[in-house]
Amino acid sequence: MTQLFSGTSFPTANIYFPKVFQVRLAFIRWLHDPNVVIRAMAQKMLDKFLKYWDVIHGILGIACVLDLKFKLKMVEVCYRSIFDFDIDDKVDMIKYICYALFYEYQETYKQLKASIPNASSDSSKASFGASDSSGGVGYT
Numbered sequence: 001m002t003q004l005f006s007g008t009s010f011p012t013a014n015i016y017f018p019k020v021f022q023v024r025l026a027f028i029r030w031l032h033d034p035n036v037v038i039r040a041m042a043q044k045m046l047d048k049f050l051k052y053w054d055v056i057h058g059i060l061g062i063a064c065v066l067d068l069k070f071k072l073k074m075v076e077v078c079y080r081s082i083f084d085f086d087i088d089d090k091v092d093m094i095k096y097i098c099y100a101l102f103y104e105y106q107e108t109y110k111q112l113k114a115s116i117p118n119a120s121s122d123s124s125k126a127s128f129g130a131s132d133s134s135g136g137v138g139y140t
Contacts, residue, residue: 017064020057021078024049028082061094062101 027049030042064070064078075094079087 013060013063014067014070017057017060018070018074018078020053020060021081024053024082058094058097062097065094065098 024046027042027046030038031046033039033042061075064074065072067074072091072095076087076091079090083090
């Protein structure tokens with residue numbers, strides 16, 4: 001997983017969320033190991049993991065939602081695999097962040113469009129999607 005997370009020649013943000021959950025599930029399994037040394041080590045690792053989890057799980061969830069293979073269903077499945085309660089609240093939080101980012105992008109786009117001279121809706125309609133003389137759609 002270290003090689004996967006630190007890869008530089010391919011994007012990996014979309015796969016962090018499910019892989020991080022695999023790590024968390026491993027910690028949970030190790031907490032029930034018969035060896036007391038393994039259990040103690042797993043508890044220390046899980047404590048450190050949870051410290052950072054609260055900071056990053058939202059952005060990792062968004063990257064997962066934006067992946068065409070995963071979407072929000074993967075976030076829900078992962079949460080259900082490790083949490084016993086508040087699962088809907090956790091999924092709703094990821095939805096809220098996605099919507100907030102979309103609306104922020106939408107507002108930025110509107111402001112950018114308004115700041116460009118000659119970007120009125122009439123001229124953009126005329127240049128995109130107007131029919132040409134053959135009845136097809138022209139893109140000028």
